[in-house]
Amino acid sequence: MTTRSSGNWARKSRFWHYVDERLGLDQLDYSVPEHGNTLPYMIGGITVFGFIVLILTGVWLTLFYDPSPERANASVLAIQNDVTLGWLVRGVHYWAAQAVIISVVLHMVRVFVTAAYKKPRELNWLFGVALLAITLNFYFSGTIIKWDQESYQGVQEIKNVSHYLGPLGLPVSPDLAPAVSLLDRMYALHIAILPVIIGIFLLAHLLYVHYFNISPLPWRKKASDVTEEPKEPFTKHLIGLTQYGIVLLVIVAVLAFVFPAPLGPAPITGFHDATKPPWPLLPLTAVDDLFGLWWIIPGTAIPFLFLLAVPFIDRGEERDPRKRKVIVITFMVGMAMLLVLLYLGILHTIAGSVVGG
Numbered sequence: 001m002t003t004r005s006s007g008n009w010a011r012k013s014r015f016w017h018y019v020d021e022r023l024g025l026d027q028l029d030y031s032v033p034e035h036g037n038t039l040p041y042m043i044g045g046i047t048v049f050g051f052i053v054l055i056l057t058g059v060w061l062t063l064f065y066d067p068s069p070e071r072a073n074a075s076v077l078a079i080q081n082d083v084t085l086g087w088l089v090r091g092v093h094y095w096a097a098q099a100v101i102i103s104v105v106l107h108m109v110r111v112f113v114t115a116a117y118k119k120p121r122e123l124n125w126l127f128g129v130a131l132l133a134i135t136l137n138f139y140f141s142g143t144i145i146k147w148d149q150e151s152y153q154g155v156q157e158i159k160n161v162s163h164y165l166g167p168l169g170l171p172v173s174p175d176l177a178p179a180v181s182l183l184d185r186m187y188a189l190h191i192a193i194l195p196v197i198i199g200i201f202l203l204a205h206l207l208y209v210h211y212f213n214i215s216p217l218p219w220r221k222k223a224s225d226v227t228e229e230p231k232e233p234f235t236k237h238l239i240g241l242t243q244y245g246i247v248l249l250v251i252v253a254v255l256a257f258v259f260p261a262p263l264g265p266a267p268i269t270g271f272h273d274a275t276k277p278p279w280p281l282l283p284l285t286a287v288d289d290l291f292g293l294w295w296i297i298p299g300t301a302i303p304f305l306f307l308l309a310v311p312f313i314d315r316g317e318e319r320d321p322r323k324r325k326v327i328v329i330t331f332m333v334g335m336a337m338l339l340v341l342l343y344l345g346i347l348h349t350i351a352g353s354v355v356g357g
């Protein structure tokens with residue numbers, strides 16, 4: 001018995017040795033400080049897991065989706081009603097997208113609070129800001145391609161805002177290629193352009209984390225504090241992440257089961273302000289209500305410019321949030337404004353009006 005199991009073990013370890021020699025899996029066994037295995041430091045990894053769920057379900061959805069404006073809504077309805085387990089896969093895709101929006105913001109807040117954007121990680125913060133913008137674009141283009149009234153209204157907003165943007169708005173302007181619908185362009189963005197761009201930025205982001213390792217805890221002052229912190233293998237981190245990832249998958253599957261992904265009827269051309277955008281875009285609705293459509297441009301650009309500037313404004317050695325009052329309060333005021341705008345967006349009432357085509 002013993003001989004047999006030790007034989008199995010030897011075969012297994014020979015197998016791992018074979019795989020390891022070719023894939024360099026031992027590289028994954030590098031040391032991570034103990035705090036890297038706490039939840040706040042794992043949210044980025046949970047976001048990666050959310051993206052994997054989105055890719056798998058998204059690839060499956062493209063098999064049944066038809067991006068032509070005449071048939072797009074009907075094809076989503078068919079996924080929902082006729083394709084085997086279509087409602088579940090679409091529901092998981094929808095709820096995983098909500099989860100990724102929340103987790104990416106929470107991850108950014110963690111990185112901000114712990115000042116992980118400081119030297120030598122400034123560039124990775126900038127990659128992160130790009131990832132945030134890409135994630136929001138994924139979300140926005142995803143809400144367009146289901147092609148119901150809400151999506152149609154979104155397309156009208158793109159058209160209107162693109163006029164204000166001048167040449168910068170050309171990629172989303174109907175004038176660029178009048179024969180190609182904006183729905184088609186949003187689909188290309190969602191399933192081809194953004195996946196490639198996010199792949200590049202995500203790879204750079206993760207290689208960066210691997211190279212510099214996770215940032216020290218903000219209240220660790222001396223270099224000896226950092227070196228004395230117990231270390232754990234990254235593989236333990238991966239196991240923890242997989243466990244959180246499975247929990248996330250179960251939560252989104254239960255949500256998909258209880259609350260199916262929304263889909264309205266095919267859009268009525270010319271009918272305006274008949275729906276509200278999905279919740280992550282509601283702050284922009286509030287900006288439009290309060291100040292006018294043009295203000296959506298600075299309302300989006302200013303927070304992003306602030307985020308891009310963060311590592312260059314706050315350059316001191318101090319990482320403790322209680323001792324970085326000015327930047328932390330500025331950030332908190334910004335987040336509070338976002339929440340107020342979200343609330344005002346929730347209060348927005350639908351007027352419903354008919355405007356030309």
Ligand code: HEM
Pocket residue numbers: 040041042043044045046047048104107108111116117121124125126127128129131132135202205206209213214215216307
């Ligand atoms: C698609 C979205 C994103 C994914 C999948 C992602 C993923 C990750 C992962 C896995 C880590 C290492 C573990 C962790 O700290 O949780 C990390 C670290 C980091 N991320 Fe992100 N991230 C994303 C967006 C962002 C954003 C929006 C920012 C900031 C604007 C950002 C800035 C950083 C920085 C500076 C680090 C290094 C943190 C440290 O060393 O403590 N990331 N990211």
